Amino acid sequence: xxxxxxxxxxxxxxxxxxxxxxxxxxxxxxxxxxxxxxxxxxxxxxxxxxxxxxxxxxxxxxxxxxxxxxxxxxxxxxxxxxxxxxxxxxxxxxxxxxxxxxxxxxxxxxxxxxxxxxxxxxxxxxxxxxxxxxxxxxxxxxxxxxxxxxxxxxxxxxxxxxxxxxxxxxxxxxxxxxxxxxxxxxxxxxxxxxxxxxxxxxxxxxxxxxxxxxxxxxxxxxxxxxxxxxxxxxxxxxxxxxxxxxxxxxxxxxxxxxxxxxxxxxxxxxxxxxxxxxxxxxxxxxxxxxxxxxxxxxxxxxxxxxxxxxxxxxxxxxxxxxxxxxxxxxxxxxxxxxxxxxxxxxxxxxxxxxxxxxxxxxxxxxxxxxxxxxxxxxxxxxxxxxxxxxxxxxxxxxxxxxxxx
Amino acid sequence: xxxxxxxxxxxxxxxxxxxxxxxxxxxxxxxxxxxxxxxxxxxxxxxxxxxxxxxxxxxxxxxxxxxxxxxxxxxxxxxxxxxxxxxxxxxxxxxxxxxxxxxxxxxxxxxxxxxxxxxxxxxxxxxxxxxxxxxxxxxxxxxxxxxxxxxxxxxxxxxxxxxxxxxxxxxxxxxxxxxxxxxxxxxxxxxxxxxxxxxxxxxxxxxxxxxxxxxxxxxxxxxxxxxxxxxxxxxxxxxxxxxxxxxxxxxxxxxxxxxxxxxxxxxxxxxxxxxxxxxxxxxxxxxxxxxxxxxxxxxxxxxxxxxxxxxxxxxxxxxxxxxxxxxxxxxxxxxxxxxxxxxxxxxxxxxxxxxxxxxxxxxxxxxxxxxxxxxxxxxxxxxx
Numbered sequence: 001x002x003x004x005x006x007x008x009x010x011x012x013x014x015x016x017x018x019x020x021x022x023x024x025x026x027x028x029x030x031x032x033x034x035x036x037x038x039x040x041x042x043x044x045x046x047x048x049x050x051x052x053x054x055x056x057x058x059x060x061x062x063x064x065x066x067x068x069x070x071x072x073x074x075x076x077x078x079x080x081x082x083x084x085x086x087x088x089x090x091x092x093x094x095x096x097x098x099x100x101x102x103x104x105x106x107x108x109x110x111x112x113x114x115x116x117x118x119x120x121x122x123x124x125x126x127x128x129x130x131x132x133x134x135x136x137x138x139x140x141x142x143x144x145x146x147x148x149x150x151x152x153x154x155x156x157x158x159x160x161x162x163x164x165x166x167x168x169x170x171x172x173x174x175x176x177x178x179x180x181x182x183x184x185x186x187x188x189x190x191x192x193x194x195x196x197x198x199x200x201x202x203x204x205x206x207x208x209x210x211x212x213x214x215x216x217x218x219x220x221x222x223x224x225x226x227x228x229x230x231x232x233x234x235x236x237x238x239x240x241x242x243x244x245x246x247x248x249x250x251x252x253x254x255x256x257x258x259x260x261x262x263x264x265x266x267x268x269x270x271x272x273x274x275x276x277x278x279x280x281x282x283x284x285x286x287x288x289x290x291x292x293x294x295x296x297x298x299x300x301x302x303x304x305x306x307x308x309x310x311x312x313x314x315x316x317x318x319x320x321x322x323x324x325x326x327x328x329x330x331x332x333x334x335x336x337x338x339x340x341x342x343x344x345x346x347x348x349x350x351x352x353x354x355x356x357x358x359x360x361x362x363x364x365x366x367x368x369x370x371x372x373x374x375x376x377x378x379x380x381x382x383x384x385x386x387x388x389x390x391x392x393x394x395x396x397x398x399x400x401x402x403x404x405x
Numbered sequence: 406x407x408x409x410x411x412x413x414x415x416x417x418x419x420x421x422x423x424x425x426x427x428x429x430x431x432x433x434x435x436x437x438x439x440x441x442x443x444x445x446x447x448x449x450x451x452x453x454x455x456x457x458x459x460x461x462x463x464x465x466x467x468x469x470x471x472x473x474x475x476x477x478x479x480x481x482x483x484x485x486x487x488x489x490x491x492x493x494x495x496x497x498x499x500x501x502x503x504x505x506x507x508x509x510x511x512x513x514x515x516x517x518x519x520x521x522x523x524x525x526x527x528x529x530x531x532x533x534x535x536x537x538x539x540x541x542x543x544x545x546x547x548x549x550x551x552x553x554x555x556x557x558x559x560x561x562x563x564x565x566x567x568x569x570x571x572x573x574x575x576x577x578x579x580x581x582x583x584x585x586x587x588x589x590x591x592x593x594x595x596x597x598x599x600x601x602x603x604x605x606x607x608x609x610x611x612x613x614x615x616x617x618x619x620x621x622x623x624x625x626x627x628x629x630x631x632x633x634x635x636x637x638x639x640x641x642x643x644x645x646x647x648x649x650x651x652x653x654x655x656x657x658x659x660x661x662x663x664x665x666x667x668x669x670x671x672x673x674x675x676x677x678x679x680x681x682x683x684x685x686x687x688x689x690x691x692x693x694x695x696x697x698x699x700x701x702x703x704x705x706x707x708x709x710x711x712x713x714x715x716x717x718x719x720x721x722x723x724x725x726x727x728x729x730x731x732x733x734x735x736x737x738x739x740x741x742x743x744x745x746x747x748x749x750x751x752x753x754x755x756x757x758x759x760x761x762x763x764x765x766x767x768x769x770x771x772x773x774x775x776x777x778x779x780x781x782x783x784x785x786x787x788x789x
Contacts, residue, residue, distance in 0.1 A: 013683035017591060023583030024600065027657070030650045031607050037622040038614070192435035200429055201436070214439050219704070219774040220767065221711025223738050224446060226745075227763045231449040235751055268442055275439065301428045329611025332713035332738065336745040336759075358613040358714075365617045365718055373621055380614045387609060 038384070041377025042149045044124040047135045047142040048164075051112040052079070064106065069099040072106060079110040104153070104165075113164050115371050116142050149378035158344045159355065163371045168379050170343055171360040174259065175386075177347050178356055179328055181263025182270060187320055190274030191309075194316075197275070198282040199304050218272040226333030229265030234337050237261075243351030257338050260350040265333050270323040277319020281312040314401035321394035325387050331358035357383050450767055453760030458541060462754050463497055463534040464555050466490065470498070470531050471511070476524035481513050488535065495519075495536035498527050502536070544761070550724040550740075552754050561726040562762065565641055565734035569716055570709040572645025572730060573652060577709075578702055580649075581656025585698075588657070589664035590686040601658075608654035616718030619647035624719060627731070635731055639721030642730035647719065648712050652705040659704065663697020664690055667786075696784035700777040707773035711766060713738040737762050 057064050057079075059071055067075070073094055077085055088094070088105065097105075107113065116139050119131055124146065135144045157167025193214075201207035233241050238256030241264075243249040285308050293303040309316075334356055343355045357379060364376035468487030490496070496503045496515065501524060504516040518524035537555035547558020584604065588597050623643040628636045636642070667690045675685040691698070721733025722743050735743070741759045749756055 009681050009684065013681045016683050016687075017587075020583045020587035020591065023580045024587050024604075026580055027584055027604050027607065027650075027653055028600075030653070031603065033622060034607075034610065034614070034618050034650075037618050041617075041621060189435045189438055192432045193439065196429075196432035196436040200432060207436075210436050210440060213443050215778075216771060216774055217439055217443060219707060219770060220446070221713070221738065221770055223711065223713045223741055224450075224763055224767050224770075227741070227759060228442075228446050228449055230745070231453065231760075232445060271442070272439060299422060299425050301425050325609065329613065331611070331613040332717070332742055335717075335742050358611055361613050361617060362714060362718065365613075365620060373617075376617055377621075380617055383611060383614065387611070391609065 038377050038380045040121045041374050042381050043121040044147065044374070045119040045131050045135075046115055046145055046147040047117040047139045048145055049114045049116050049139065049142045051114075052110055053143075054107075054111050057106070057110065064103070067099075069097075069102055072099060072102040076102060076106050076110065079106075084109070104157070108162075108165050115164055118147075118371055118374055149374045150381045154375075154378055155382070158346070159342065159360065160344065161342070163369075163375055166375055168357060168360060168382055170346055171355050171357045171379070172382065172386075173346050174343075174354040175328060175356040175358075177259045177350070177352075178262040178266055178334070178354060179324060181260060181350060182266035182327055183320070183324060185264055185267035186271045186274050186323075190271050190320075191278050191316060193271075193275045194278035194282055195304055195309070198279050199300065199308065214272045214275050218276060222269055222330055223332040223336060225265055225269045226336030228268070229261060229333060229337040233261035233264050241351075246351075248349070248351050254351065257353060258351050259347055259354045261337055262334050262354055262356070263350070265337055266327045266330060269330065269333060270327045273323040273326060274320055277323065278312070278316045281315025281319060282308060284315060285311045314398055317401075318394045318398045321390055321397070325390045325394075328386060328390070329358055329383065331356075331362050334359055335362065357386070446767065450760050450764040453757050454764045456752075457754075457757035457761040458539055458544070461495065461536040461538055462552065462555065464488075464537055464553070466533045466535050468533045469529070470527060470533070471529055473529050474527050476517065476526055479515055479517060481515060482511055483513055483533065485511065487533070490533070490535060497534040497536060498531050499525065501525050501527075548726045552758050559737075559762065559765065561724040562735060562737045562740050563765075564726060564728070565716075565720065565724075566710055566736040566738070568641050568728070568730060568734070569645045569648060569712075569720060569736055570706055572642060573648035573709040573712075574702065574706050576646055576649025577652045577656045577705055581653050581701070581705075582660055582698065584653075584657040585660035585664055586686050586691070589661045590682065590690065601661075604654050604657060607650065608658075610651075612651065612712060612714040613718075615647050615651050616714040619643050619715050619719035623647050631731065637721070637731060637733050639719060639733035640731045641716075641720050641734050641736075644716045644720040644736075645730065648709050648715050651712065651715065652708050655708060656701050656705045659701035660694070660698045663694035663701070666697065667693045693786050696781050696786070699784070700781045703773050703777035703780065707770045707777070710773070711738060711770050713742055717742045737766050741766075 054064050057075055059067060059075065064072070064075070094102070117135065119127075123131065132144060135142060153165075154167045155172070156169055157165055158170045159168075160166040193210075197207065197211060197214075201210075234256035239245050241256040241258050241261040242251075242254040243258070243260075244251045244254060289307050289311065290303050293307045298306070334354075338354060338359065343353055347354055361376050361379045361383065364372040364379065367373075466488040468490065469484045471482040471484055474481050490505060490508070490513075492505055492507055494505045496505055496513075500522060501518060502520040502522045504519045505513055506516055507514040535555070539552070539557035543557050544559050546560070547556055548560050549556040549558050550561050588600060592600065620643075623646055624636070624638060624640065627640070627643055627646075628638075671689055671693060672685050675689045680689070716736045716739040720739055721735055722739070723733065723735055724740065725732065725734045727734050741762055744755045744759055749759075
């Protein structure tokens with residue numbers, strides 16, 4: 001090979017190195033765009049029109065936010081009809097409501113803010129003057145406000161068809177309930193299956209089938225689990241999952257589309273992941289420990305319970321948390337089994353109808369009005385925050401309980 | 406006194422331990438549970454799909470009978486409105502099933518009370534239903550999916566699924582492979598340890614957030630680049646690209662593991678023969694890691710085929726048979742989610758149809774997964 005050829009080859013090498021770096025960069029750019037896009041929808045200017053401006057409601061010159069509860073109740077009573085006031089009293093007596101709750105009611109019923117236009121974070125930052133002009137021209141009665149769509153009201157308030165007062169409280173609670181049931185079901189079963197496969201199973205046909213089956217189950221699309229959940233938990237076992245069999249719900253109105261069905265479906269979905277992760281953790285326990293235990297006369301179960309599991313538990317927990325973070329973001333199977341309705345009240349137990357955070361994001365994103373996209377952005381932030389917390393817990397657990405073996 | 410021999414009394418036989426046995430059985434049952442899940446999937450999908458294909462669906466024809474008829478009448482007069490019917494069609498009036506033998510203008514000659522139903526009297530104005538049987542042949546070759554109009558072709562849904570997956574793998578395979586080569590062959594260990602977790606964040610983001618991303622970022626971007634008139638608000642290109650980003654970490658992680666598994670000695674031999682870094686990576690390491698990379702690609706396709714929320718939000722609602730990636734088309738998964746999102750009543754046409762589509766989806770992804778495992782076994786290069 002001649003020298004010029006060598007130079008040519010090195011040049012090609014450099015060109016391709018740039019190509020490889022660009023590919024890597026594209027992935028990182030995509031991630032940045034994804035995160036930016038969520039922030040872009042979660043913050044920004046909003047033009048709000050009030051029926052009654054909050055400053056007009058100030059009593060004796062003290063702004064509404066700083067009033068005590070009794071004054072707030074008086075303000076509310078003065079501005080809404082007696083019938084409506086009586087209905088609120090009936091729903092939950094005012095004596096039991098906090099000042100914050102009464103303030104929310106005043107906002108909802110008296111101030112009645114209406115979002116007439118909203119801008120993304122990017123527009124807000126780069127185009128401030130133009131937005132002010134447009135807002136002043138098109139909506140002379142509106143006030144322009146920088147809004148964080150993720151705020152304390154958003155976390156506290158239930159779902160609503162009015163974007164001004166909608167929140168994610170019911171959805172977050174629904175997510176926690178379903179995940180809780182999924183873990184209660186899948187964790188013991190999954191760890192037991194992993195212990196069986198790792199510590200007991202002789203290498204025979206049935207155990208090989210079980211192992212192959214678990215690997216393949218992990219690759220089944222989540223929506224298939226939704227269809228299975230619909231057929232089994234919602235329909236076939238509807239008598240139990242609706243709570244009718246336990247006398248917990250009214251047979252005429254309840255159906256199987258409950259938190260229990262959703263939790264069990266998610267449990268089936270994460271079961272193979274938990275088994276595979278737990279198997280890895282158990283595999284990592286050195287066999288010298290087992291042999292020492294057997295040598296001292298311990299039975300197989302004593303060995304597993306006193307030596308293998310305590311040493312594998314941090315790995316098992318980490319794997320389980322990773323499986324949970326997969327489950328908490330799952331939407332499709334829950335849409336299939338939930339036919340999710342519009343739910344405004346907190347779930348009361350496993351037999352309640354449900355909505356979850358991802359379902360909420362899906363429904364808001366699918367709405368044609370752009371204002372709901374902002375809500376979806378805020379809800380996405382909540383979901384990502386939840387996932388971040390879970391993963392951080394997994395890492396801390398791993399570091400804390402990692403034993404040198 | 407000489408020591409007595411005690412070995413006669415110590416039995417070395419295995420003692421039956423009831424507790425151990427019970428525990429082992431319980432653990433075995435837990436392991437077996439995964440088999441039940443698979444069996445449940447296959448049984449339910451199969452059962453309801455059979456119902457979908459085996460049961461006659463009754464379509465409203467809007468065609469009324471004009472005069473009252475008695476149980477013995479075989480000639481019935483019908484009104485001019487409604488869907489035209491053909492000789493040989495199966496009809497239904499209330500609970501009674503009839504067989505249409507001949508048509509003489511507005512008079513239908515029928516055989517009464519077929520399919521185990523009893524002939525009955527019907528009042529004028531009763532409306533005819535037409536029976537339609539979905540056949541396997543029509544399911545796989547028909548180009549229109551409109552079960553309520555008696556058209557059961559799954560091709561539009563399948564086509565959209567394949568298009569979205571195709572676009573996704575076109576995005577993810579080159580990017581993922583190039584990333585894997587860079588991380589495994591070029592990057593310093595320190596750079597790798599920083600960059601890999603960053604890419605893996607992409608794998609942890611819930612798919613519904615990707616759907617939001619596709620609809621609020623990728624679609625507007627495509628519409629800005631290619632023009633508002635060319636790109637529809639819902640389109641398969643946007644969904645495909647975003648799914649490509651979603652499966653990128655899957656491709657890059659598995660490919661990188663495969664590249665890393667190639668022994669150092671091969672690289673050193675190549676360098677020793679004067680190969681450049683690129684030549685070593687592409688001509689020596691890449692072929693040696695072929696099985697792992699192929700498996701990664703197939704797994705990624707399988708993941709893209711089953712991906713739901715991105716297509717449900719960004720690809721469009723309503724089946725359409727189109728090869729244009731800038732037009733709306735509903736995929737199999739998107740269709741299942743949309744249909745079941747409403748109030749789905751059991752034993753309805755829609756209910757059965759999602760099982761038929763689900764069975765097809767299950768078979769497709771299972772075949773892809775098994776194929777990828779086969780490739781890993783069959784083409785694995787074993788180095789000492």
